[in-house]
Amino acid sequence: MGTNRETHHDMASDADIAFLLARAADEVExxxxxxQAVVRGGRRRKARRWAVAAAAALVVAGTxxxxxxAGGWRGDDGGRRAVPAVSVPSTPEQRHVYDPQETxxxxxxxxxxxxxxxxxxxxxxxxxxxxxxxxxxxxxxALTPTGTEVASDLVxxxxxxxxxxxxxxxxxxxxxxxxxxxxxxxxxxxxxxxxPLNLGGGASARTxxxxxxxxxxxxxxxxxxxxxxxTTITAGKASPGTGxxxxxxxxxxxxxxxxxxxxxxxxxxxxHYSSGTAKVTK
Amino acid sequence: MGDRKQARDTEFQxxxxxxxxxxxxxxxxxxxxxxxxxxLVQTTLxxxxxAWRRVGSADDPEAYVRRVMINAHARRHRRKLKEFLxxxxxxxxxxxxxxxxxxxxxxxxxGALVKALAGLPPRQRxxxxxxYWEDLSESQAAEAMGCSVGSVKSNAAxxxxxxxxxxxxxxxxxxxGRN
Numbered sequence: 001m002g003t004n005r006e007t008h009h010d011m012a013s014d015a016d017i018a019f020l021l022a023r024a025a026d027e028v029e030x031x032x033x034x035x036q037a038v039v040r041g042g043r044r045r046k047a048r049r050w051a052v053a054a055a056a057a058l059v060v061a062g063t064x065x066x067x068x069x070a071g072g073w074r075g076d077d078g079g080r081r082a083v084p085a086v087s088v089p090s091t092p093e094q095r096h097v098y099d100p101q102e103t104x105x106x107x108x109x110x111x112x113x114x115x116x117x118x119x120x121x122x123x124x125x126x127x128x129x130x131x132x133x134x135x136x137x138x139x140x141x142a143l144t145p146t147g148t149e150v151a152s153d154l155v156x157x158x159x160x161x162x163x164x165x166x167x168x169x170x171x172x173x174x175x176x177x178x179x180x181x182x183x184x185x186x187x188x189x190x191x192x193x194x195x196p197l198n199l200g201g202g203a204s205a206r207t208x209x210x211x212x213x214x215x216x217x218x219x220x221x222x223x224x225x226x227x228x229x230x231t232t233i234t235a236g237k238a239s240p241g242t243g244x245x246x247x248x249x250x251x252x253x254x255x256x257x258x259x260x261x262x263x264x265x266x267x268x269x270x271x272h273y274s275s276g277t278a279k280v281t282k
Numbered sequence: 283m284g285d286r287k288q289a290r291d292t293e294f295q296x297x298x299x300x301x302x303x304x305x306x307x308x309x310x311x312x313x314x315x316x317x318x319x320x321x322l323v324q325t326t327l328x329x330x331x332x333a334w335r336r337v338g339s340a341d342d343p344e345a346y347v348r349r350v351m352i353n354a355h356a357r358r359h360r361r362k363l364k365e366f367l368x369x370x371x372x373x374x375x376x377x378x379x380x381x382x383x384x385x386x387x388x389x390x391x392x393g394a395l396v397k398a399l400a401g402l403p404p405r406q407r408x409x410x411x412x413x414y415w416e417d418l419s420e421s422q423a424a425e426a427m428g429c430s431v432g433s434v435k436s437n438a439a440x441x442x443x444x445x446x447x448x449x450x451x452x453x454x455x456x457x458x459g460r461n
Contacts, residue, residue, distance in 0.1 A: 014414060014442055017410070017414050017442055017445060017446075018414040018415065018417075020395050021311060021395070021410075021411070021414050021415040022415065023395075024310075024311060024393075024395045024396050024399075025307035025308070025310060025311055025415060026307070027310070027393070027396065028306050028307055028309075028310035028316060028319055029316060030302065030303045030306050030307075031306075031320070032302075033298050033299045033302035034324060035295055035298050035299065037324060038298055038324055038327045038328055038331060039291075039294075039331060041324060041325075041328035041331075042327070042328040042329075042330075042331025042332050043331075044328075045328050045329065045331075045332050046332050149357075180333070
């Protein structure tokens with residue numbers, strides 16, 4: 001019920017409408033709550049929150065534990081520790097609403113050509129005005145948040161783009177998704193995606209999944225990727241200050257602006273990940 | 283982890299089963315149609331499921347659910363306006379309303395109200411439903427609609443005014459719906 005005098009007055013004078021609304025509402029057939037259908041739909045939504053770019057033919061390969069993605073916010077404090085929500089910087093610039101934070105998480109060479117993966121994290125706009133400007137800034141970066149129609153869809157959500165660059169082929173977003181405050185990965189939660197080390201897509205790309213990109217809780221110390229033939233590769237935690245070398249290194253790395261750490265694993269030539277798995281093993 | 287997840291699932295199931303009837307009634311008033319109402323509630327709860335870990339532990343999960351439902355309702359209107367609105371005349375209300383001289387029509391005032399509601403612009407409909415069916419305060423309705431209190435007042439007043447002039451419904455309203 002309303003809390004002020006005007007509210008009480010309005011409610012009293014329009015009690016007839018409220019009465020009719022209550023009668024009209026009784027017309028609906030309530031039925032049984034479709035709990036299982038809700039859960040199935042909810043799970044599908046969780047999976048879709050990270051929209052995979054079709055051109056790169058990435059595949060959401062596996063998830064264990066919670067599917068909640070990321071959250072909390074990190075300041076650019078060098079130590080890359082999570083900043084509690086209460087101390088989130090107040091200006092859009094400080095929150096990286098208009099200029100994202102970018103972190104390289106993997107690099108290497110394939111057939112003599114260099115490839116690299118970076119995670120681009122945009123801060124959450126607080127209102128529609130910030131969201132509108134953020135959307136225009138994303139356009140300047142040639143980034144489009146998948147599944148959003150209007151700027152207001154971005155309000156209250158950070159957005160993460162994972163970009164794959166290949167020498168001679170340019171860059172493309174291979175996966176992107178929203179990050180909402182309160183989401184986080186913990187324990188052995190993991191979310192991973194696999195794809196080919198080329199930007200061409202197509203049927204051959206779908207059968208040559210060599211690159212695995214994923215995110216894990218900051219406490220994860222080791223991820224093991226198992227290829228289709230049963231062989232494995234482990235990605236350990238990068239030591240603080242570890243840079244990105246030209247040679248492929250399978251490592252778990254912190255990412256500016258992201259609560260989860262991220263990792264890449266690359267299958268040796270001839271091995272694939274189509275039905276492989278990625279798990280937190282330490 | 284496993285025990286906590288199971289506890290959350292159980293809690294969510296209780297929430298879904300417990301809130302389903304009320305949510306269905308609200309959705310019915312918003313959409314004016316049985317299947318659209320079921321669809322809206324299911325969509326809403328799916329989104330709640332995704333965020334249940336933090337929603338379930340929040341002080342007021344109901345407020346979050348209302349916000350999600352109103353957003354989902356608004357989004358559908360942006361996408362499929364024609365699907366949800368019958369042909370309208372210049373007043374913004376449906377042409378098809380019961381004839382007040384028709385006893386069958388008079389008996390169908392509930393249907394008339396649902397049709398009249400469905401003919402209101404979405405924001406007016408949301409304001410009317412939240413204020414007069416959900417019984418929310420103006421500030422609670424504003425929170426659910428993501429707008430100012432003034433906007434709620436304005437939309438609710440316009441919506442009520444339009445409902446009051448709907449032929450057939452007007453007679454019912456004046457006698458307090460006791461026909």
